[in-house]
Amino acid sequence: MAITREEVLHVARLARLALSDAEVDRLRDQLGGILDYIRQIDTLDTGDVVPTSHAVEMGTPFRDDSVRPFGGKEALLSNAPDREGDFFRVPRIIED
Amino acid sequence: MHEWTLLSAARKVREKEISSRELTRAILDRIERHNPRINAYVTVLTEKAMKDALACDEALQKGRTLGPLHGVPVGLKDIFCTRGIRTTCGSRILHNFIPPYDATVTGKVLSSGAVLLGKQNMDEFAMGSSTETSHFGPARNPWALDRIPGGSSGGTAAAVAAGLCFAGVGTDTGGSIRQPASVCGVVGLKPTYGRVSRYGMIAFASSLDQGGPITRSVPDAAMILSVIAGHDRRDSTSVDLPVPDYLAATRESVKGLKVGLPREYFEGEGLDPGVRAAVEKTLAVLTSQGAQALEISLPHTRYALSAYYIIAPAEASSNLARYDGVRYGHRARCEGGLIEMMSRTRAEGFGAEVKRRVMIGTYALSAGYYEAYYGKAQKVRTLIRRDFEEAFSKVDVILTPTSPTPAFRIGERTGDPLTMYLSDIFTIPCNLAGIPGISVPCGMSREGLPIGAQLLGKHFREEDLFMAAAAIEREIPLPRVAPMGEA
Numbered sequence: 001m002a003i004t005r006e007e008v009l010h011v012a013r014l015a016r017l018a019l020s021d022a023e024v025d026r027l028r029d030q031l032g033g034i035l036d037y038i039r040q041i042d043t044l045d046t047g048d049v050v051p052t053s054h055a056v057e058m059g060t061p062f063r064d065d066s067v068r069p070f071g072g073k074e075a076l077l078s079n080a081p082d083r084e085g086d087f088f089r090v091p092r093i094i095e096d
Numbered sequence: 097m098h099e100w101t102l103l104s105a106a107r108k109v110r111e112k113e114i115s116s117r118e119l120t121r122a123i124l125d126r127i128e129r130h131n132p133r134i135n136a137y138v139t140v141l142t143e144k145a146m147k148d149a150l151a152c153d154e155a156l157q158k159g160r161t162l163g164p165l166h167g168v169p170v171g172l173k174d175i176f177c178t179r180g181i182r183t184t185c186g187s188r189i190l191h192n193f194i195p196p197y198d199a200t201v202t203g204k205v206l207s208s209g210a211v212l213l214g215k216q217n218m219d220e221f222a223m224g225s226s227t228e229t230s231h232f233g234p235a236r237n238p239w240a241l242d243r244i245p246g247g248s249s250g251g252t253a254a255a256v257a258a259g260l261c262f263a264g265v266g267t268d269t270g271g272s273i274r275q276p277a278s279v280c281g282v283v284g285l286k287p288t289y290g291r292v293s294r295y296g297m298i299a300f301a302s303s304l305d306q307g308g309p310i311t312r313s314v315p316d317a318a319m320i321l322s323v324i325a326g327h328d329r330r331d332s333t334s335v336d337l338p339v340p341d342y343l344a345a346t347r348e349s350v351k352g353l354k355v356g357l358p359r360e361y362f363e364g365e366g367l368d369p370g371v372r373a374a375v376e377k378t379l380a381v382l383t384s385q386g387a388q389a390l391e392i393s394l395p396h397t398r399y400a401l402s403a404y405y406i407i408a409p410a411e412a413s414s415n416l417a418r419y420d421g422v423r424y425g426h427r428a429r430c431e432g433g434l435i436e437m438m439s440r441t442r443a444e445g446f447g448a449e450v451k452r453r454v455m456i457g458t459y460a461l462s463a464g465y466y467e468a469y470y471g472k473a474q475k476v477r478t479l480i481r482r483d484f485e486e487a488f489s490k491v492d493v494i495l496t497p498t499s500p501t502p503a504f505r506i507g508e509r510t511g512d513p514l515t516m517y518l519s520d521i522f523t524i525p526c527n528l529a530g531i532p533g534i535s536v537p538c539g540m541s542r543e544g545l546p547i548g549a550q551l552l553g554k555h556f557r558e559e560d561l562f563m564a565a566a567a568i569e570r571e572i573p574l575p576r577v578a579p580m581g582e583a
Binding site: 007008010011012014015016017018019020023027030031033034035037038039040041042044046049050051052053054055056058060061063072075076078079080081082088090091092093094 | 179180194196197290303398405406421423426433438439443446448451452454458459468469472473530555
């Protein structure tokens with residue numbers, strides 16, 4: 001299945017991936033080949049088949065909505081690439 | 097002593113035939129000597145392991161043991177979060193991540209008394225069949241250093257086969273425990289979905305991922321599973337069922353066991369003749385012990401790989417959205433705004449295979465394509481599950497090859513993603529159906545490379561797999577530790 005350069009760039013934008021030109025070209029070819037293989041399932045008639053999202057069926061487990069303290073705040077924040085006090089610093093969100 | 101099984105090492109420590117310090121020191125020395133070539137570990141905890149071994153010895157002097165693995169050194173795939181210890185998932189994007197908590201599996205292994213040696217190499221985010229996609233370079237097969245150890249839990253399988261730990265825990269989304277176990281000549285089990293908690297296990301495809309043991313014997317795998325299995329309220333897909341006595345199952349006879357052979361797994365062109373012959377011999381061993389062989393059909397097998405390569409990348413593209421350079425891990429240096437920072441962080445932090453799968457998954461979930469890809473694949477998943485339900489109304493276990501070929505050469509399949517994906521053709525249907533599967537060594541190829549047989553069982557019937565795999569292990573004795581150039 002042919003996939004265009006524009007489609008690759010559109011999907012890359014959705015996936016938040018800044019791809020190089022060489023990567024875009026390579027992915028266009030590779031995704032085309034993989035999608036061709038995957039489309040084998042189109043030959044199957046699945047009209048009245050119920051989809052499976054989890055293989056082991058069980059109901060939704062409920063628990064009390066209770067607050068429990070988390071003791072690792074400092075350990076968690078110390079992973080921050082850029083930190084100010086108890087906040088994660090990020091580049092500006094609103095573009096000029 | 098590096099060749100001892102996990103169970104015999106645990107017994108020797110408990111009976112004070114050897115101290116945990118002596119045992120741990122010996123394995124750390126081996127890691128120091130062999131890891132530069134094998135690359136099985138990305139992090140080695142030399143000082144911490146010796147300190148923990150000392151604590152085990154002191155406790156034992158006072159007559160206390162923590163649990164069944166007291167004082168025995170083991171490893172963990174670098175996908176399980178370890179509090180205060182770097183956890184990378186084989187990726188540059190997590191090269192500096194220090195988890196603030198332990199995975200449930202980590203906690204259970206440590207509270208069984210085991211000493212953690214380090215974190216083991218893996219394909220980046222568990223995406224691969226060869227450990228070649230690791231940011232830290234490929235791990236190597238201890239039986240032939242120019243060959244892959246399988247993947248994604250290749251570092252764990254290589255460490256077990258090289259005598260660089262007494263056992264390890266890996267994860268399996270489409271074969272990532274069983275295929276490396278097979279090509280490294282060791283035992284690997286993917287439990288039933290929900291049997292082992294996924295809390296703190298870095299997510300790849302949440303509806304398929306499951307942690308499980310990689311060991312040098314079937315009873316060792318039974319021991320590890322009994323340590324890590326069980327309900328966990330922190331994983332909503334973890335199942336609240338009692339954990340049976342898996343070790344007892346390894347001593348039971350296979351007399352009367354019905355073994356199914358799915359014809360679809362044996363008729364493809366890709367199956368190596370040596371692998372086929374070894375699996376046929378395995379069947380003969382089981383029937384000579386009183387098991388009964390039956391031919392069965394799993395008619396939708398040929399669609400499993402397609403369904404998997406929609407479902408797994410789709411779930412992965414969603415799970416990996418969290419790596420954005422904001423709260424932890426790598427962040428790209430750039431002048432632009434937030435979106436640009438995120439897009440560059442991900443471009444720098446992810447390798448080629450992860451990008452490929454994020455792209456496939458994002459495409460398959462994008463507007464206008466969802467129903468044709470993800471919706472369709474979920475329906476195919478139902479058909480594959482029904483194939484197994486139908487088969488298990490006639491048989492107790494299913495016997496197949498684990499991998500169509502023995503270990504291939506490093507670099508041999510990296511150029512073509514589809515050829516690499518075909519390495520997992522026999523292991524993927526099991527994950528889609530959520531059933532348990534084990535790989536047990538069953539022979540050696542003419543070049544001296546290990547071959548594994550796969551047994552698949554009913555949901556939550558790991559005992560059947562341990563029973564049959566233990567019988568195979570008793571009747572087909574094979575070396576479990578690679579010679580590594582030593583006499």
